[in-house]
Amino acid sequence: MDDLPQIVNNPTLQWKSAPHFFVEDVWRFPQAQYRNYYRPIFLLWLLVNFKLFGLHPSLWHLAAIALHGVVVVMVFRLGLRLMGNELAAAAAALLFAVHPTHVESVVWLSGITEPLVAVFFLGAFLQYLNWRETNRVRPMLLCALLTLLALLAKETAAALPLLIMLYEWLFPRVETEKLGVRVTATAHAVWPVFGATAVYACMRLFAMNHVVLAQNSPVKVLMTWPLLLWKYVGMTLWPTGLALLYDLRMVNGPSATRFWLPVAFLIGCAAIFGFALFRNKLVAFLACWWLLPLVPALVGLLTFPDGDIIHDRYTYLPSVAFVLLLGLGLSRLPRSGLEAFRLPLEPFVLLVVLVGGWGVLTALQTQVWSSGLTLFGHSVAVAPNNLRARNLLANQFFKAGDTRRALMLYDSTLRLDPNAWETNFSIGVTLASVGQLQQGESFLRRACVLDRKNPESYLVLADVLCAESHRDDARGVLREGLSAVDMHSELLQRKLTEIETAGK
Numbered sequence: 001m002d003d004l005p006q007i008v009n010n011p012t013l014q015w016k017s018a019p020h021f022f023v024e025d026v027w028r029f030p031q032a033q034y035r036n037y038y039r040p041i042f043l044l045w046l047l048v049n050f051k052l053f054g055l056h057p058s059l060w061h062l063a064a065i066a067l068h069g070v071v072v073v074m075v076f077r078l079g080l081r082l083m084g085n086e087l088a089a090a091a092a093a094l095l096f097a098v099h100p101t102h103v104e105s106v107v108w109l110s111g112i113t114e115p116l117v118a119v120f121f122l123g124a125f126l127q128y129l130n131w132r133e134t135n136r137v138r139p140m141l142l143c144a145l146l147t148l149l150a151l152l153a154k155e156t157a158a159a160l161p162l163l164i165m166l167y168e169w170l171f172p173r174v175e176t177e178k179l180g181v182r183v184t185a186t187a188h189a190v191w192p193v194f195g196a197t198a199v200y201a202c203m204r205l206f207a208m209n210h211v212v213l214a215q216n217s218p219v220k221v222l223m224t225w226p227l228l229l230w231k232y233v234g235m236t237l238w239p240t241g242l243a244l245l246y247d248l249r250m251v252n253g254p255s256a257t258r259f260w261l262p263v264a265f266l267i268g269c270a271a272i273f274g275f276a277l278f279r280n281k282l283v284a285f286l287a288c289w290w291l292l293p294l295v296p297a298l299v300g301l302l303t304f305p306d307g308d309i310i311h312d313r314y315t316y317l318p319s320v321a322f323v324l325l326l327g328l329g330l331s332r333l334p335r336s337g338l339e340a341f342r343l344p345l346e347p348f349v350l351l352v353v354l355v356g357g358w359g360v361l362t363a364l365q366t367q368v369w370s371s372g373l374t375l376f377g378h379s380v381a382v383a384p385n386n387l388r389a390r391n392l393l394a395n396q397f398f399k400a401g402d403t404r405r406a407l408m409l410y411d412s413t414l415r416l417d418p419n420a421w422e423t424n425f426s427i428g429v430t431l432a433s434v435g436q437l438q439q440g441e442s443f444l445r446r447a448c449v450l451d452r453k454n455p456e457s458y459l460v461l462a463d464v465l466c467a468e469s470h471r472d473d474a475r476g477v478l479r480e481g482l483s484a485v486d487m488h489s490e491l492l493q494r495k496l497t498e499i500e501t502a503g504k
Contacts, residue, residue: 001375002110006046007060013050021047022152023207036303038204041120041153042113060109067115068106072097074122079324081129082282085331091351092327099319100239100361104312107369113154114316120150121157121317124193128164132173132189144192151200156317159292161193166288170281216250221301223251226262228301228310232294233265236315236322239358242365243382244375245389250306282328289321305422307386326354372396387413391426398430406430421451425460432464440464448477452484455492462495474499 005027007013012020021040053059075096079089096102105114124146130139143164150157168189172182231248251258269287276283297314330347368378376393383389390413397406410430413423425447432440444461451457458481465474478496482489 001108001372003108006110007050008055010046012043013047015047015051018044018047022203025208036208037155038207039113039152039154041149042116045112045116057109061107064106064109064112064115067112067119068097068102071115071118071122074119074126075320075323077126078122078320079327081126082324083328083331085327087347088327088331090327091330091347092323094351094355095323095326095358096319098355098359098362099323100242100358100365101235101312101315101319103242103362103365103369104244105316107366108313111313114156114313117150117154117157118317118320120146120153121160122320124150124160125164128167128189128193140192144196147193148196148200151197152203155296156293158197158296159317161190161197162292163285163289164193165190167285170285215303215305216301218302220250220252221298223254223259224301224309225298226266227251227258228298229291229294230262230265231310232315232318233269235312236290236319239361241382242312242361243368243379243389244311245308245379245383245386246310247383247385248307248310250301250309283325286321286325286328289324290318293317305388307388373400385416387417387420387423390416391423395426395430398434403434419450421447421454421457424450425457428464429460432460432467437464437468441468448481455481455485455489457481458485458492459495462499466499471499471502 021043026037026039026043049060049063053063072093076089076093079092080086083089102114105111124143127139127143127146130136131143147157147160150160165186168186169182172185174181174185227248231246235242254260273284273287276287294314297311301309330351333347333350367374369375373393373396376389376396379386379389380393390409394406394409394413397403397409410423410427414420414427417423424443428440428443428447430440431437431443441461441464444457444464447454447457448461458477462474462477465471465477475496478492478499481492482496485492
């Protein structure tokens, strides 16, 4: 996964490179994929961990667990401020700590962006609540600063200004029927965080000096949203069968199970939300908290490759609202028994069952991440038709020296979709990496034909041709790529310059 290029083989994890984190994207060193992420705080986290722990993974994991622990404490503090009930807040924090969907965000070192953004996100909202109580300038300035840091950790934090605006509107500090007064009061409360968001937008525009082009049509994206939200609700409520990748693809047409049923479900959720808006505004606010941090992932469908559109880690921040709702619900259950311990029996038993069950699922899911073979093997078991999972598992077989199983898996994956760019590209890369350059070259050429706008195929094929001492062919491939690709053409030009310079 990304740990190798981002940590082990990342030459920019040096103090002198730190200023560049704020003016370039995450994949600023020569990589063609995913160059639409601007996350300097994440890169600073990697740099600090690298300087403190080197390449000792156990220490990196301890740091990730500690960061998750900080988020758990902040969930408790947030629950206490919103619900005013220590037991409900403690229940919410405990449930958040053991929720199985958080394994990917905590165990996977490159997935640490989720706890990172959560720390700043929750900190900013708590400072906003402090400002509401004290009306002092310092908490609001801290709120704006933490909002900026959250955005620099991950784009998900764009939901924060909207949540603060919503909370200010639902729970006005001064009750009034005058619309103008409420609008003015809300604007006064949110202008610092929107100002921080504007600063972030300028920083991002300056750093991302390329245009991210859509891979999927807006119509397909809109039709996929109901199914995706349906799945996210499902994995949050019933977190079983989790994996790195899933058999979920873009929706091409309005079918009964993949479109109309999820739409009906969302309509029902909207009706419940409307009811809650009049009966319990906190429930309505938490429902919006669950949805808004998912919006970047929903919009990201425009650029996500098909078959890689849903991940457990995207539920990390939304699940804060989910566990707070659970804590609120537990606090409303009938109270009886265990009064000597000030613990209501029924909620306590239900909490123990939930924490125990989720704890077992979390422990089992953690074992899935023990190695590449277990991780991708489990993904194939859960999602047998996901081409990327199958290709990644085949690659692991190759690395483990089991060439026969790798080629068998590649062959069966090709039969699922002979025209899949990723499969042909993966076979080409794998064969080339084990020294079978000519065989790898043929698959990479096929990948160039299947997706003429993807620069990766041309870059890797050029490297293979150079390894075969075919520099003229490599230059020709790169020039062909320059005439075809729309995105990251600067990488092709850079590679072409390197080859021409080396040949002089």
